[in-house]
Amino acid sequence: MKKKLTIVILIIFSILYIGDKITSNYPDNPPKLKVKYNGNEFKAELNEYIWQEVKIPGQTxxxxxxxxxxxxxAQDMDSIDVSSNDVLEIKLSYYKNISKIDVFEVIKDGEDKKTIPVEFSGYVIKAPIDKGEHVYIVDVIGDLSVQSSHSARYVIKLNVI
Structure with a gap:
């Protein structure tokens, strides 16, 4: 009797787990982001993210x-050495249900910071013209609603030589 009950419970949990995976539009974790440059891939650092959804009312x-x-x-990150105006490709580990990607350069302004939008088209950005270190943020947005919130912010550090 105990063995049958254990098997029934395992079957129920398996069905719930599989059903959860099938009904979700997103994997459990944010995508990994890499920068492809000159045939090499460099990992971007995941910073802020919200990756959650309401499966059962009242339970996120x-x-x-x-x-x-x-x-x-960025102070603790390795930089990617690039030349002025070089093309860098932004690659995600998956694109399903990603609705928007925005790229910004972050500039320290005294004690504050400024973010300047960077042209981003076809998953490509161009390295800045000015030599030196440049910090970029890449915002990846899936959806932002009461039922489901999926957004992630990544940091990239470039060194224009």
Missing amino acids: IGNSNLSVSEIEM
Whole structure:
């Protein structure tokens, strides 16, 4: 009797788990983001993200992480050495249900920071003209609603030589 009950419980949990995977529009975690440049791929650092949805009324499933300053985060990152105006490709580990990607350059302005939109088309950005280190943020947005929130912010550090 105990064995049958255990089997029934396992079957129920398996069905619920599979049903959850089938009904979700998103994988459990944000996509990984890489920068492809000159045949090499460089990993971008995941900063802030909200990756969750309401599966059962009143119960949110997923995870989130609050951001730290992109400027501070970049201090501990390796930079990607590029030349002025070189083309860099932004690659996600998956694109399903990603509705928008925005790219910004982050500039330290005294104690504050400014974000300047960067032209982004066809998953490609151009390296800046000015030599030196440049910090970029890439915002990947799936959806933002009461039932489902999927957005992630990544940090990239370029060194224009």
